[in-house]
Amino acid sequence: MAAILPYSDDSIDLASGMIRDGKVVAFATETVYGLGADTFNPDAIARVYELKNRPGGNPLIAHVVDLAMAKEVSDGWTRRAMHLVGACWPGPLTIILPRKSSVPANASGGLATIAVRSPRHPLARSLLYGCSRPISAPSANRSGGVSPTSAQHVASDYSDQQDLLILDGGPCTVGIESTVVDLTESKAVVRRLGSVSIERLAEILGAIEVDVSIEQNASPGSALRHYAPRIPATLVEKEIIAQVLASGPPAVVLCLESTEVEAPHVRIVLPPEADGYAAELYNAMRRADTTGCSRMVIESPPRAPGLWSAIHDRLARATSP
Numbered sequence: 001m002a003a004i005l006p007y008s009d010d011s012i013d014l015a016s017g018m019i020r021d022g023k024v025v026a027f028a029t030e031t032v033y034g035l036g037a038d039t040f041n042p043d044a045i046a047r048v049y050e051l052k053n054r055p056g057g058n059p060l061i062a063h064v065v066d067l068a069m070a071k072e073v074s075d076g077w078t079r080r081a082m083h084l085v086g087a088c089w090p091g092p093l094t095i096i097l098p099r100k101s102s103v104p105a106n107a108s109g110g111l112a113t114i115a116v117r118s119p120r121h122p123l124a125r126s127l128l129y130g131c132s133r134p135i136s137a138p139s140a141n142r143s144g145g146v147s148p149t150s151a152q153h154v155a156s157d158y159s160d161q162q163d164l165l166i167l168d169g170g171p172c173t174v175g176i177e178s179t180v181v182d183l184t185e186s187k188a189v190v191r192r193l194g195s196v197s198i199e200r201l202a203e204i205l206g207a208i209e210v211d212v213s214i215e216q217n218a219s220p221g222s223a224l225r226h227y228a229p230r231i232p233a234t235l236v237e238k239e240i241i242a243q244v245l246a247s248g249p250p251a252v253v254l255c256l257e258s259t260e261v262e263a264p265h266v267r268i269v270l271p272p273e274a275d276g277y278a279a280e281l282y283n284a285m286r287r288a289d290t291t292g293c294s295r296m297v298i299e300s301p302p303r304a305p306g307l308w309s310a311i312h313d314r315l316a317r318a319t320s321p
């Protein structure tokens with residue numbers, strides 16, 4: 001069993017020392033929990049890939065406390081890049097820029113670019129201040145699974161890792177992974193949808209392109225089946241849920257309050273507003289995995305711009321066969 005420590009000066013000191021010593025530490029951010037290591041230590045980075053069972057070509061996000069730290073790992077700080085981080089940092093926005101040659105190539109899956117993000121969560125910020133260096137961290141799930149939004153989620157994914165320290169910052173308030181924007185081309189390209197919406201980015205940047213199609217994507221980690229629960233899940237419009245439930249074995253149904261579900265099917269209710277829904281979604285998927293049902297039915301939530309479209313992106317991946 002991994003060790004969970006509450007957020008305190010002592011736990012931050014301990015974890016900062018571990019990061020400096022080349023160890024891996026799991027920690028809270030406002031989006032999802034991360035599995036972090038010193039960006040400038042290639043052996044520590046290799047350990048992150050190994051723990052997560054992540055393909056070596058899938059690059060990591062370097063977490064930084066501010067712009068000065070971001071400039072230690074990335075080049076290409078044009079006015080556009082400064083403007084974007086001025087509007088969105090600290091927060092759930094990741095930008096892709098040219099990687100500084102001093103950064104170990106494996107911190108970015110061997111790419112010439114690197115993703116950087118300044119998290120807003122006080123625990124993540126204290127950890128970055130504590131070790132005073134960038135921390136590369138993917139989401140702290142095992143590769144392909146649902147991202148963790150609590151320390152307990154991380155502990156259950158890494159129950160075989162006695163030595164893993166998890167810094168508990170409570171449940172993640174955003175609940176889905178950061179928006180990723182690629183600034184290495186002349187047009188800014190959104191590679192992953194998140195709570196910083198396309199509409200908001202267009203307001204800040206003017207012209208943007210969106211490239212998040214779930215079949216093909218220039219972000220190596222945006223594989224079709226991703227963020228996936230263990231049991232097969234399908235996305236179903238409210239009107240046909242009853243029909244879907246009528247044929248087949250007992251299902252766990254992730255739905256809104258107004259949808260009724262009768263035994264032997266199991267109901268898990270999600271909040272009606274996009275913010276609350278996103279914050280609860282991964283926890284609901286993980287709970288659904290433990291109900292003993294052999295299938296999951298997810299009621300299709302509202303189709304709307306902003307956060308709902310990011311939620312639909314994750315639902316499409318989680319339910320892709």
Ligand code: TXA
Nearest residue numbers: 031033034059113114115138139177178219220221222
């Ligand atoms: O909210 C988040 O971003 C969380 C927290 C921990 O910060 N992190 C996270 O990391 O979601 P990860 O590794 O699970 O997802 C990073 C995504 C992947 O899809 C990856 O392929 C993409 O960002 N990415 C990272 N660096 C990239 C690069 N240089 N070029 C293109 N895509 C990149």
Ligand code: MG
Nearest residue numbers: 138139147177
């Ligand atoms: Mg991930």
